[in-house]
Amino acid sequence: MDHEDPILTPGQDNKQVMGLDFHNPVFPLSALAILLFILYALVYPDAANTQLGLAKNWSIEHFDWLFMIAGNIFVVFCLALICLPVGRIRLGGSTARPEYSRTSWFAMLFAAGMGIGLMFWSVAEPVAYYTDWYGTPLNTPANTPEGASAAMGATMFHWGLHPWAIYAVVGLSLAFFAYNRGLPLTLRSAFYPILGERTRGWAGHIIDILAVLATIFGLATSLGFGATQAASGMAYLFGTPNTIGTQLAIIVVVTVIALISVWRGLDGGVKLFSNINMVIAAILLIFVIAAGPTLAILTGIGTTAVDYASHLLPLSNWVGRDDDTWYHGWTIFYWAWWISWSPFVGMFIARVSRGRTVREFLIAVLLVPTLVTLVWMSAFGGTALFQAENGVGELANGISDVSLAMFHMLEQLPLTGITSTLAIVLVLVFFITSSDSGSLVIDSITAGGKTDAPKGQRVFWAALEGVIAGVLLYGGGSTALSALQAGAVATGLPFTLVLLLMCFSLYKGLHREWREQNALPRMAR
Template identity: 45%
Template sequence: MLDRLQRRLGLQTIPAVFFTSAGTAFLFVVLAIPFQHEVSRSFGLLTAWVAGNLGWFYILSVSALLVFLLGLAVSRYGEIRLGADDSRPDYSNLTWFTMLFAAGIGTILMFWGVAEPISHFGDPPFDGVVADSAGAARDAMTISLYHFGLHTWTIFAMPGLAIGYFAYRHDLPMRISSLFYPILGERAFGPLGWAVDIIAVLGTLLGVATSLGLGTLQLSSGLTYLFGIPATGTIWVLLIVLISGIAATSVALGLDKGVRRLSQLNILLAMLLLGFVLVAGPTVFIAKGMVQSIGDYLDALPWLSFWTESFNGTDWQRRWTLFYWAWTISWAPYVGIFIARISRGRTIREFVFGVLFAPTAFTLIWFGVFGLSAIHVEMSGQIGLAEQVRADPSVAIFAFLQALPWTELASLLSVIIIVIFFTTSSDSASLVIDMLTRREDQPSLVRQRIFWAAAQGVIAATLLLAGGLDALQNVITSLGLPFCVLLVFMAVSLFRALRADYRGYTVNDLVKGRAFPEVEASPSSRQESTYVSEAADRN
C-alpha cells in the first residue's frame, strides 16, 4: 500500500521510513493544536519522571562517550581514515570548521551566549554561593563552558564519526541504521533498521524545531527592541514562515551552493559581532576573565562530568543540563550525518580532535567575550540584565547590547546572524532527513527536501503556541532518551568494527564471525569491503 502511495505521489523514498515519520509528525501536530494544555501537561509529567529516574543515564552516557572518543583518537585506531587508506579531505580545514560551526552550535551560542552566564550569575545553582558575587561569576562561566564545550561536541562527534566510518570506509548507506550492522547484521536493512531511522528522523525534526522555536523567540525580542513590534503568537508564526521559506530556498540549492555559502557568510558576520563586543566592551576584563575561566573549566570538568545533583533535592539539572543534553542528542543524527558528509578522507584522530576541540575553543572565546561582558554590565549596575533574562531569556543579547555603543546597528547585525544560523540549521536538517528516508540509489527530490523544511516550521509553531519555552524543553528532555540509548550502542558497534578493520577484516566478516582469528593480521593487509553491492541491493 505504501509503495502504491509513493508512486502516486511521485516520491523517491523508503516508504516505511518516510510515511511513518511523516505520519507521526502529522499526528503530533494534529493532537497538539486542539489539546495544547493537555499535551503540555503530559510532557511536563513525562519530563519530571525522566529527569528524576533517568537523568543520571544522560550524565553518565555523555561523559563516557567523551572518554571513549578521546581514547579512540590516541589509540592505534586513530590512523584509520574515513575512506580508503589513500583518501584525503574534501574540504580545507577552514571551510570544514565554518560548516561545523554554522550547522552545529552557532544557533545555540547566539541564544545562550549572554543568557546562560547571566542567569547563573543572578541565580547560582550551588549551595552557599551568593548571587552577583565573584564566586557566582566564576561558577556561571564554568557551568556555561561545561554545557557548550566538549560534552556538546561529543554528542555530535559520536554519530558523525560512526557514520563517516561506515559510509566511506565500508560503503554502507549513510543512515543511522547502517551503524548497527555489526550488531544487527542483515536485520539492519529491514524493519529493525527502519525503526532506528524513524527514531533518528523524529528526533531531528523535534530537535531542529526546538532550535527554530528558540530562534523565533529571540528574533521576536530583537524586533521588539529594534522596531517596537510586540511579541505575539502571530509574529512567531510569521517569523517561522519566513525562516522556513529561506531554508527551503537554500535546501533546493543543495549543500555546496546553499549551506556552504551561507555558512561562510555567517561565520564572517559572527566574527564581526564578536570583534565589536570585544573592542567596545571591557576588553581587559574579558582577557583576564577568559584566562581564568578556561582554568576553572578544566579544573571543574572531571567532577562536573559526573555531577548528578544527588544531594541537592532541586530540579536545576532538569531545567539546564538534562535539557541541553537531550536537545543536543535529539538533533545529533542530523548534525552527525552533516559532519560525516563534510569529513570524508580525514583520519579518526583528525576527526575527533577537530570536531571536539576546534568548536570548543571557539565556544570558550564566544562565552568569554559575551558572557564576561554581560557579567561586567550586571556588576557595574549599567543594566539589570539578570532580572530581564530571568523573565525572558530570549531578550538577553539585545538587552546586553544596549550597554554598548551603536546599539541599533549591533542588534540588527545580531538579527541577521540569527536568521542565517537558523536557516543553515533548517536546510542542513532537511538534506539529512531526506537522506534518512530514501535509498542511496534514489535521487534527492527538491520537493521532498522542501517538505521536511516545512515540517520543521509547523512543529516549531505548534510547540511555541502550546507553551513556549517550557513546552520546547519538556518535549525534548522526554524524547531525547531513545536516541541517547542508540548513542551508547553506536559506540559499541563502532568499536567492534574498528577492531575487525585493524586486523584486516571487513564488517561483513565480523557479522559472520570470521573477524577475530587467534593470529592477528597485519594492519597493512586490510581488505576492501565485499558486501557493499549486496547491502545496496537490500536497501
C-alpha cells in the first residue's frame, strides 16, 4: 500500500544550539558513538582489531552468498531501469534542469566513487592475481597467458558494473525521494514507501546513524592508510623518512586543504578539485599509453573487455567455488567495502544529480565509469602485466608492497620523477575531494537533510575525519586503523539488506511517479 505524500521537510526536527543547526538525536548520538569507538581503539587497539576482525571475517565467511546475490541483483535492477519506461522520469520534476555540466558532474561522481583506489590497485591487482600473491581467480594457473586473462577480467569485475550499481541504487533512491517526493536528503527517506511516517522515529534515526558511522570510518581509514602509502611513495622517490611524523604531516596538509574546500562549498570546493583531478588523471593516462607498450595497450582495451565479459558469469557465481581463499579475500571483501561506502558515495551523487533523467543518471553512474575504468585498467594494469610477463623491473618479482606498485611501473617509463610526483599529487587531491564530499554528506545527514546548514558544521566533520585518522595512526598505528577498517567492512552486512529493501522501495516510488505522470481520466480506469 502506497503512503501519501509526506509532510516532512528538511531540518524540521532540528535543534539550534550555539550556532549549530543539527538533527536530534542523529548528530549527538553519531558524535558520541564515534568518540567511544575511538577511545576503545586507542586504549585496546589489539583487542579492537581482533574483535572487529572476527566480526568482519564472520560476515564475509557466512554471508558470502548474500553479498554476491545482492551485487548481481543491483546490476540487473539498474540495467532494467535503464530500459523500462520509468527511465524517462526526471529527477526534480519535468521542469528541472541540471545544475552542472556533464563534464563537471561526471568528474565529481567519479572522484568521490573510487578515484583513490584506481591509483593503487589498477597496477597492483592484476599483477597480484597473475603472480598468485594471494590466490588466483577461479584457480587459474599463475604466470600463464590464461592467468593474465583472468587477472584483467577479475580486476574489471571488482571495479566495473557491480560497485557502480551499488552506488547507483543508493544515489538514485535518495535523489528521487528528495527531488520528486519532497523528502529530506538523508538515507532514511529512501524507505518512506515502506516505513511511512516511522522514518521520523527511531527506525529512521538508526538508519542515518549507521550511515554516518560507515561514512566517517571509511573516510578516516582511507585517509590513514593513504597517508602511509603516500609517505612510502615519497620515501621511495625522494628519500624522505617514512616516519609517523611524515604520515601525520600528510594528514594535516590534506585535512587543512579539505577544510578550506568544504568552507568554500560545493561549487568552489569539490567541483574545482574534481575537475583538477580529471585533468591530472587524463594527463597521466595519456602519458602511460604513449610511453608504455602503446600497441599492447590499445589492443588490450578490446582484449580486457573480452576478458571481463568472459569471466563475468563465473566470477558472479557463489555456488561451489574452488578458489575459496581468493574469493573471500578479494571479491566478498570488495563487495562489503563498496556497500559500506554506498551511503557516502550514493548521497553525494544524489546531491549533484538534480535535473537528470533516471536513464541519464544510470548511464552516467553505471556504464560510463565502467568504460573509463576499462581504458584505465588496460593502460595501467596492461602495462604492469606487460612488465611482469617480460621480466621488466620490480613487478617481474610480483607484488612486495601495494603502495609502491604504481611507482615500480612508472619507474620503467621515461620521466619517472615527473610522472611519479604527478601520481602522488593526484592521490592527495583525490583524498581532498573524498574528504570534502564526505563532509558534505555527513553534514546533510546530521542536519536532517538540509544542504545549507552552517559552515561550521561541515568544518567540524571534515576536521573530525583528519583527527580520527591522525589520532589512531599515532596512538595505535596500523593495528588501530585495521580495526577501523574492519568495523567499516562489518557494516556492509546490515547495509546489504538495507540496499535490497531500497531497490523495492525505489521501484514502488518510480512506478507511482510514472503512473501519476501518465494517469488516465478516472472514468477510463
